[in-house]
Amino acid sequence: MSIAGFLDDSIAVAENEFRLFRRNRSAILISLVVLPFFFTASLGAGRGGAGTTYYPTANIPIAWVDNDNSLASIRLWHSLATSHDFRNLIEGYTEQGALAELGTKRIYAVIVVPKGFQNDLENGYQARLILYTDDSEPGVSDQIQATLTTYTQNFDPNVDVQPYLSQLQRQSVAGVGIVTKGAIFAGFNVGLTTVLAIVQIFAGFYEIAGGMSREREDGTYARLLVSPIPIGSIMLGKTLFDVLLSVIRTFTVLAISVYGYGARPNTDILTLLSLSLIIALVTMGIGFVVAALKVGQRAVVIIEFFLILFLFAFSGLIIDSNLLVGASQVISYSLPFTYAFDALKRTILLGRPLLSLTFDLEYMIGSIVATYGLAFVLLHFSRERLIK
Amino acid sequence: MKSFVRDTVGITGKELKQLRRDPVSLILTIMFPILLIGIFIVIVSAFRATTHNVPIVVADLDGSPASNELLNKLTQSRFVHVTQLVQTEDQAYQAVANGQAIGAVVIPQGFGVDLAAGDAFVIVSTDNSKLTSSQFVTEAVNEGAQEIVTQATQEGGVSFGLKLAPIEVITRPVSGRPPTGDPILPGFLGMIAILGAFDDIVNAISRERERGTFPRLALSPVSLFAVYSGKMSATVVLTILRTALMLLIFTLYGLVIRGSLILIFLTTILIAIFTLSLGLTISARIRGTATLTVLEIAMTFPLFSLAGTTTSPLLLAPGGTAIANSLPWTYGNDALRRLIYLGSGFNAIAGDLTILLVSSLILLPIAILLSKRTM
Numbered sequence: 001m002s003i004a005g006f007l008d009d010s011i012a013v014a015e016n017e018f019r020l021f022r023r024n025r026s027a028i029l030i031s032l033v034v035l036p037f038f039f040t041a042s043l044g045a046g047r048g049g050a051g052t053t054y055y056p057t058a059n060i061p062i063a064w065v066d067n068d069n070s071l072a073s074i075r076l077w078h079s080l081a082t083s084h085d086f087r088n089l090i091e092g093y094t095e096q097g098a099l100a101e102l103g104t105k106r107i108y109a110v111i112v113v114p115k116g117f118q119n120d121l122e123n124g125y126q127a128r129l130i131l132y133t134d135d136s137e138p139g140v141s142d143q144i145q146a147t148l149t150t151y152t153q154n155f156d157p158n159v160d161v162q163p164y165l166s167q168l169q170r171q172s173v174a175g176v177g178i179v180t181k182g183a184i185f186a187g188f189n190v191g192l193t194t195v196l197a198i199v200q201i202f203a204g205f206y207e208i209a210g211g212m213s214r215e216r217e218d219g220t221y222a223r224l225l226v227s228p229i230p231i232g233s234i235m236l237g238k239t240l241f242d243v244l245l246s247v248i249r250t251f252t253v254l255a256i257s258v259y260g261y262g263a264r265p266n267t268d269i270l271t272l273l274s275l276s277l278i279i280a281l282v283t284m285g286i287g288f289v290v291a292a293l294k295v296g297q298r299a300v301v302i303i304e305f306f307l308i309l310f311l312f313a314f315s316g317l318i319i320d321s322n323l324l325v326g327a328s329q330v331i332s333y334s335l336p337f338t339y340a341f342d343a344l345k346r347t348i349l350l351g352r353p354l355l356s357l358t359f360d361l362e363y364m365i366g367s368i369v370a371t372y373g374l375a376f377v378l379l380h381f382s383r384e385r386l387i388k
Numbered sequence: 389m390k391s392f393v394r395d396t397v398g399i400t401g402k403e404l405k406q407l408r409r410d411p412v413s414l415i416l417t418i419m420f421p422i423l424l425i426g427i428f429i430v431i432v433s434a435f436r437a438t439t440h441n442v443p444i445v446v447a448d449l450d451g452s453p454a455s456n457e458l459l460n461k462l463t464q465s466r467f468v469h470v471t472q473l474v475q476t477e478d479q480a481y482q483a484v485a486n487g488q489a490i491g492a493v494v495i496p497q498g499f500g501v502d503l504a505a506g507d508a509f510v511i512v513s514t515d516n517s518k519l520t521s522s523q524f525v526t527e528a529v530n531e532g533a534q535e536i537v538t539q540a541t542q543e544g545g546v547s548f549g550l551k552l553a554p555i556e557v558i559t560r561p562v563s564g565r566p567p568t569g570d571p572i573l574p575g576f577l578g579m580i581a582i583l584g585a586f587d588d589i590v591n592a593i594s595r596e597r598e599r600g601t602f603p604r605l606a607l608s609p610v611s612l613f614a615v616y617s618g619k620m621s622a623t624v625v626l627t628i629l630r631t632a633l634m635l636l637i638f639t640l641y642g643l644v645i646r647g648s649l650i651l652i653f654l655t656t657i658l659i660a661i662f663t664l665s666l667g668l669t670i671s672a673r674i675r676g677t678a679t680l681t682v683l684e685i686a687m688t689f690p691l692f693s694l695a696g697t698t699t700s701p702l703l704l705a706p707g708g709t710a711i712a713n714s715l716p717w718t719y720g721n722d723a724l725r726r727l728i729y730l731g732s733g734f735n736a737i738a739g740d741l742t743i744l745l746v747s748s749l750i751l752l753p754i755a756i757l758l759s760k761r762t763m
Contacts, residue, residue: 026679035686042690048705056703076555102562103730108702127555135561136725137700138571145559152555178529181513182484182522190519198689206682214678297678298590299412305685306423313427320521322442322490324434345517346487 006236009229013237017211021241031203031245036252039195044261047187051262055084057147060140063098063110064089070118072127072157079155080111085147102134109133109144121157185349192257192265193344194317196272197337199249200280202308207242208287209300217297231379235372239284246280247273266351274354275347278364279340285371292378294385315341336367392617395610399618403592404625413591417626420587421580421634425641428576435520441469442521444491444528447480448473452500454536458510461532462493467524481513490515491525503536563646563729573643574724575697577634577652578659582691582717584630585623585660586684589667592619593759594677616756620664627660628653638728646731655727655737658744659720665748668755696721716747 021027048054064080066073080086090107098110110132120127131148133141215221224234250273257263265272290303312318314332321332321342332338339360346352346360354361407413446462448455463470471489474480480492494511502508512529514522596602605615631653635645645652667684674680692698694712701712712718719740726732726740 026674026676030679030682030686034683038686038690042694045708045711046690046693046699046704048707052705054705060702099562103726103732104736121555129555129557131557131559133559133561134730135563135565135571136574136722136729137702138575138696138698138725139703140700141559141561143703145557149557152557155555178526178533179509179511180526181481181511182516185516202682202686206678210678210682296412298681301678301681301685302412302416304682305688306419308685308689309423309427313430318431319434320518322518323437323440323520323524324430325437328430328434342517349517350515 006230006233009233010236010240013224013229013234014240017238017241018244021245031207032248032252035199035203036249037256039199040192040253040256040260043191043195044188044256047191049261050186050188050257050264055087056143057085058087060109060144061088061090061107062086062144063093063101063107064091065093065095065098065110065112066091067095067115068113068117072118072121073113075157075159076113076129076152076155080148080151083151085151099132102132103136107134108137108140111148118157183350186263188257188261188263189265189349190345192253192263193341193348195257196250196253196276196348197279197340197344198308198311199253200246200276201283201311201337202304203249204242204246204280204283205287205290205304205307206301207245208238208284209290209295209303210297211238212288212291213295213297213300216294225383231376231383235288235376235379238288239281242284243277243280246277250276265348267347267354271347271354275340275343278361278368279337279344281368282336282340282364282371285368285375288375289371289378292375292382294382311335311337314338317341336364339363392611392614395614396617396621399610399615400621400625403588403619403622407591407622407626410591413587416587417584417630418633420583421576421630421637424576424580425634425637428570428572429641432570439466440521440524442467442491442524442528443471443489444468444493444525445472445474445480445483445489446470447475447477447492447494449477449497450495450499454500454503454508455495457536457539458495458499458532461535462528465528465532467528467531477511484513484515487515490518490521493525493529565644565729570641570643571725571729572698573638573641574728575692575695575721577631577638577656577728578695578717578721578724579688579692579697580630580634581627581656581659581720582663583684583688584627585663586667586688587681588619588623588626588660589664589671590677590680590684592622593668593671594674594680597671598677612756612760616668616752616759620661623660623664624657627657631656643728645728647727648733651734651737652724652727655720655723655741655744658741658748659717662716662720662744662748662751665751665755669751669758672755672758691715691717694718696725716744719743 021031064077066077077089077091081089089111093101093107093110095110095112098107098112101107102110112130112132114128114130117127117129129148129152131145133144135141212221215224254263254265254269254272258265286307290300295303314324314328315321315335315337316332321329321338324332343354343357343360343364346357347354407417444462446459448459459470459473462468468491472483474483474492477494477496480494483489484492492513494513496509496511499508499510510529510533512526514525516522593602596605606612635649635652638645667680670683671680674683694701694704694708695715695717696712701709701718704712723737723740726737730736
């Protein structure tokens with residue numbers, strides 16, 4: 001068959017896919033609206049926009065119990081209460097009363113200044129603060145402790161107004177300043193690297209594997225196979241269809257992120273689009289392999305769910321791959337998505353040129369070739385099995 | 389009334405029988421909890437590893453005994469692994485920029501002298517695109533510096549004129565558990581209840597619609613209310629089984645469950661009933677099993693962060709907190725945490741349970757009405 005004929009067939013398959021897609025309102029809604037919008041908006045709601053600053057502990061009600069009633073303890077209270085981080089310090093509790101309230105959702109922590117606080121500071125001893133926390137709220141204890149520590153480790157009991165400490169100074173140990181370099185990224189921008197990929201993986205996998213399963217279950221795949229269109233054209237046609245949807249999804253996510261949440265990716269649109277499409281192609285390759293295994297539509301969705309959960313654990317989304325141990329690390333480094341997330345971080349956050357990420361690109365493109373090749377072989381040799 | 393109960397029990401039995409005959413759904417019911425816990429164990433074991441070996445390079449531009457001491461502390465650190473000693477500051481930064489190391493520590497010239505004056509500093513450059521590893525680098529340097537200061541203070545004679553941080557913060561969690569407890573496990577239990585109930589909807593309604601058996605069921609002498617009631621009862625039975633499986637896994641994992649088991653089961657049942665009510669409402673409009681499952685999964689991942697599963701809603705940005713507070717699941721997860729960790733009684737979680745119940749009672753009639761219209 002000539003290349004022109006092959007391409008004609010592929011375009012015909014792609015057109016057919018679009019026709020089917022256009023007639024399916026739910027599919028349009030989920031693929032182009034719900035997935036990009038839902039994920040991006042959830043990220044913005046959880047982390048705040050890229051240009052906004054919020055202080056996680058600012059509005060958490062915390063009881064302040066001063067058992068020392070000294071000048072030093074009053075100065076400490078003043079430095080905390082006038083900060084951005086502890087705007088909801090509540091006075092007037094006794095220690096017992098405050099502890100009784102802990103766990104009732106009226107207060108989430110109690111800071112107790114023990115007797116002898118000032119005395120210890122005056123005599124050069126390390127004074128203590130006791131922080132009781134409602135640890136049934138995930139992350140709250142750690143966050144309050146970390147924030148409180150930044151204020152206490154450089155506290156000077158001899159001055160009324162504590163000098164303003166920058167974020168860098170707050171990390172320092174008394175006597176040894178730690179000057180940190182390296183760009184600090186807005187939580188939204190970090191999340192964008194995940195959302196951009198997850199949306200493509202989510203939609204791409206379902207559209208390819210789910211679409212082929214649906215065709216098989218409806219009996220239209222059998223008709224497609226008995227037509228003179230070769231397997232390669234079917235795969236290319238479906239890929240072309242999904243690539244176009246991926247482009248729309250990428251622009252949707254970016255538009256919501258940039259215009260809705262003030263995200264400023266540290267790279268150009270072409271890099272973002274290229275990476276996004278590479279991720280979509282890797283996913284489609286895996287989708288074709290799964291479709292060739294003759295699984296039902298529902299099984300496809302279940303596999304997709306497990307795939308996404310798997311990626312969260314092993315692709316460096318929650319914890320960096322280099323910190324994983326043993327077999328988990330081997331799994332992580334063998335997943336093409338690990339390199340995809342890495343490339344997204346290096347471009348969106350660090351502004352590295354796409355072509356400088358040679359290994360990431362090689363691994364992802366290699367994975368596309370491998371999965372498409374495997375899918376082609378499987379689809380070719382299981383023609384009979386797939387139409388039964 | 390008697391016939392209603394009989395019909396409900398009949399439908400419940402039918403649902404459970406169908407599940408038993410469907411190996412994919414049956415495996416899914418068991419696999420969800422195991423997979424979630426498996427992922428949790430992978431992540432927690434990575435965080436709790438005794439050594440992390442995050443690669444760093446060090447440029448010691450001072451060469452004094454004090455800087456040597458800091459270098460020693462870094463090489464002994466359990467967080468980082470010093471892969472290279474470089475000669476200049478630029479080489480150190482370049483190593484991070486090239487991706488050869490995740491962090492670079494520069495000990496500037498005059499560090500020893502400045503340390504004696506209590507005014508020293510070190511420079512730490514990190515690749516912050518590696519979110520967790522970069523924190524370990526800062527942590528290692530912080531720890532090393534703290535150890536030098538402590539050592540200097542204890543040795544007295546060789547004191548560098550430094551003192552320890554003036555105030556130490558001692559944290560005491562109200563539950564009495566160690567501060568590094570596993571605060572997200574109850575949230576996982578909530579997620580299992582949600583996912584399971586969504587899956588039951590797919591099995592119970594959408595699949596019957598696709599196979600054309602739902603109209604037959606509706607045309608039978610069984611009332612529509614009894615049909616829904618039966619399907620809901622099946623979900624209650626399955627939620628009890630899923631909750632029992634999760635609690636068993638928690639116990640094997642070493643988690644001490646403090647609260648009443650009955651209240652835990654009641655909470656997961658109410659979470660499931662609310663999810664079922666929502667699922668019934670959605671399934672009146674979206675009919676395909678696969679489409680509904682995709683929507684279910686798409687909703688699940690944002691819920692991890694917005695419904696208090698992995699992070700407290702208190703720590704979200706203001707918009708996120710508002711969304712979290714408007715989701716009934718947040719209250720279910722909250723109740724589960726209070727029950728499991730704090731051992732709270734019924735009074736403490738009554739408000740949470742009421743919100744779940746009222747939300748279900750509002751959604752259920754809507755779901756039945758929509759189902760009738762779209763039948």
